Amino acid sequence: MTAAIRTSGLTKRYGDVRAVDALDLTVERGELYGFLGPNGAGKTTTISVLTTLLTASGGKAVVDGLDIHKHPNEVRRRVGVVPQEYTADEDLTGLQNILLCADLYGIPRSDSKPHAMELLRLVELEDAADRKVSTYSGGMRRRLELASGLINYPKLLFLDEPTLGLDVQTRTAVWNYIRMLKEEYRMTLFLTTHYLEEADSLCDRIAIIDHGHIVRIGTPTELKASIGGDVIVVGVAESDPDISDDIRKLSLVKDVKKSDHEYRIKSEVGEESSIQIIDLLRSKGLQVTKISLTKPTLDEAYLEFTGHGIREEEASKMDAFKHRVTLMRARR
Amino acid sequence: MTDDLTRSTVTTQEQLAQDEGQKMRERAFRAAPKLNRSPLHGLWALTNRDLVKWYKNPIQLVISLVQPVVWLGLFGKAINLSLDVPGGYFSYLSAGMLAFIILFTAAFAGMSVVWDRRFGFMNKALSTPVGRGAIVVSKVLQSVVRSLIQAAVVLGIAVAFGMDTANFGIMTVAGSFAILFFMSFGLSSLFVMLALRSADWQTQMAIINLLNLPLLFASNALLPVESMPGWLQTVVRLNPVSYAVDGVRQMLLGATSAPGYSVLAPLWADFGVLVGFAALLSLLGIVLSWRLLSK
Structure with missing residues (x-):
């Protein structure tokens, strides 16, 4: 067959x-x-x-x-x-x-x-x-x-x-x-x-x-599973210096990505790493604005593979119209 | 769910529901029925769909009749040009109004293609094995049927207001509608063709306005050719609408010759031009549908 x-x-x-x-x-x-x-x-x-x-x-x-x-x-x-x-x-x-x-x-x-x-x-x-x-x-x-x-x-x-x-x-x-x-x-x-x-x-x-x-x-x-580990997101002020390299040196950390105001850190054991990261940031005198620890979900896999979240569509006028009609009818 | 305990408490109703599910499963597995594979299958279903939408909404029919009736009243009765034409100007104009309603209905044949594209029905139809040509021809046919029915109503109104019926007979009326049929078929094909790629109704409206009025005014529908300058007479002779009006006048009004009036072409030539026009444009429409309906 x-x-x-x-x-x-x-x-x-x-x-x-x-x-x-x-x-x-x-x-x-x-x-x-x-x-x-x-x-x-x-x-x-x-x-x-x-x-x-x-x-x-x-x-x-x-x-x-x-x-x-x-x-x-x-x-x-x-x-x-x-x-x-x-x-x-x-x-x-x-x-x-x-x-x-x-x-x-x-x-x-x-x-x-x-x-x-x-x-x-x-x-x-x-x-x-x-x-x-x-x-x-x-x-x-x-x-x-x-x-x-x-x-x-x-x-x-x-x-x-x-x-x-x-x-x-x-x-x-x-x-x-x-x-x-x-x-x-x-x-x-x-x-x-x-x-x-x-x-x-x-x-x-x-x-x-x-x-x-x-x-x-x-x-x-x-x-x-292919993500290989927990994901820690640490929020910082946008103006702070980039310390990705220092974070990368921590023992359990596998990968660090920095965007404007947050670090996305992959770690083998998220719970331990997050404490170390907070300590590291504090020792540099930087403020942690938020922190989250996520066990791998499909969302994480998706972000990992596509490099971004759900992107806004660059739609033609026609597609935009159809989309609106679809949503309008769906909500009825 | 299927352990012994649950099984033992299955009621008759649940048993029935299970049988029902089993039946549905069997149906789904059985082979699909023998399909109609003719290239024209679905043609009537598609045509009928548009017609049902039309006659379920009589307002549309009434509104489409307002314009020709106003013209008949305004130009045919109120102004009533004292032109030396067979049967008087009102009868002369009435024949032109039959062509008018056909032209204006055909012009909107493409609009339903645009709407079907916008609202997704076109994609649904294209995902089925229905012939691409059948989709185009159905749009043409629904417009032809609608325009002929509307022309019949306009004719009835014209007669009620005093159109000369001396030459009316089964053959002349049937012949007139035959010639209007070919005119409608050709024009509807033209406008459907122009809409095949379009999903934008503003553009389609612009196309309709661009073609509609010139086709009407550069014809003999409203005024005798003799009253027009030479160059316009040439345009009138190139316009298929003129031959439909000419044929209808010859048959319904017996307008073969009168002082200050001459036919545009012999009746057989009127038919010839329109049959050729309809055949050419509908074939072109079908050929283009193979290319243009999918991308």
């Missing part, structure tokens, strides 16, 4: 910008694969290329055993897509929307009608099936998108930011549906997210992507 997704050197260029840069990844069947990265890292572009919405500028990708360049229509028939934005037509009912999707896949009505109701029941929308989507709440819309993405009996489902803008309860509900799809339906799921918590609790494997590159692939546990 071939892998669900296999890409080699997959690239998408816009002029000089490489939105996706020589991507090599393999997603095994039955896997819940997370694509984690800041906004603008190339997550949505990757999904768009793999689902044939965009044409790759270079490289190869095989999805469900099919080359996306040679058989784009067959790939479209086989995979399910739940896009980031809400795509349902607000003037139609939930059921009409799913049936419309089914028609676009060429599924005969004799099959799509019972299947659509089944999917609506699955996402607990059967009572709202005949209501216009404009009356749906954000969580209901998200669930409807999920049901629409399943109408063509896909074995591989792409989910782009499935919980963007949802409140905590709805997010948990969506997570449960995703887990159910994997466990009960043995589906392969490929999801993008910039919520670390989401990637950590859901995914079997995570690829961290930044600037179109994969910077690290591993299970959540592996990623956390």
Whole structure:
């Protein structure tokens, strides 16, 4: 059995910008694969290329055993897509929307009608099936998108930011549906997210992507372990002299990074090091404004590999508009 | 959950729920049904979607009728130019108004492409195996159906206000709508094509205004060609709208010849121009859809 997704050197260029840069990844069947990265890292572009919405500028990708360049229509028939934005037509009912999707896949009505109701029941929308989507709440819309993405009996489902803008309860509900799809339906799921918590609790494997590159692939546990130690963050005044070198000389300290007003220090035993660091700073006559000690989490791994937090998106006007619409609808 | 203790206390209802889950699982595993793989599958579903949105919102229909009716009243009745045209100026203008409503409806055919792009539906459709051509043709078809229905309403209003019906018959009315159909098909294709890449409705509005009024005024819809300067007459002859109006007048008003009035082209030529125009632009639209809908 071939892998669900296999890409080699997959690239998408816009002029000089490489939105996706020589991507090599393999997603095994039955896997819940997370694509984690800041906004603008190339997550949505990757999904768009793999689902044939965009044409790759270079490289190869095989999805469900099919080359996306040679058989784009067959790939479209086989995979399910739940896009980031809400795509349902607000003037139609939930059921009409799913049936419309089914028609676009060429599924005969004799099959799509019972299947659509089944999917609506699955996402607990059967009572709202005949209501216009404009009356749906954000969580209901998200669930409807999920049901629409399943109408063509896909074995591989792409989910782009499935919980963007949802409140905590709805997010948990969506997570449960995703887990159910994997466990009960043995589906392969490929999801993008910039919520670390989401990637950590859901995914079997995570690829961290930044600037179109994969910077690290591993299970959540592996990623956390690969940081190799506790992280101490010590706040100082911005005008203080840089004493990174002195800190580095302490016995348990493995690494020191200095930003404007804080040191990020990695240590084998955080509790001991933090006391030593405070002593060191005091002996130099420097004030400690704050201190925190963190056992490795995915957040730390993420910061470590991408070198920054969730970055502000440099979005086009169009993307910004879509983003606003998505958030607006999600919050309804 | 599945240890013996829990198992022994499973109620009938839970058992049913489990059966239900089992059934759903089996369904999910069974192969997808035989799909319709014709390149035109989904065409009617997409067209119908736009039409449902239109007729569920009758306000839109009413508003779109206001303009041609005002023109009929203002120019056809109030000003009523004493031009020597067949059936009198009001009837003459009524035929032009049929073309007017077709043109103005077709001009907005591209707008729904822009909205579908903005609100994500276009991406959803593109992620399914529906033909890229079918997406374009559905946008054209919905505009054609809407514009013809609106033209029928305008015709009814014109007749109610005194349009000359001496030449009305099944053949002449059907023929007129046939020629309007080709005009609408060609123009809708043109405007859909111009919107394929656009997600920006301001640009689309600018394009509509840029093309709409020249297409209307540089035609014989409002005034006889004879009253225009020579260079404008040349433009009128290049404008497909003129041939639709000319054909409709020949059929509905029997306007073949009158003092101070001559037809633009023989009826067969009117049809020829419009069929060619519709065929050319719709084919161009389909070809461009393969290139432009995805990036």
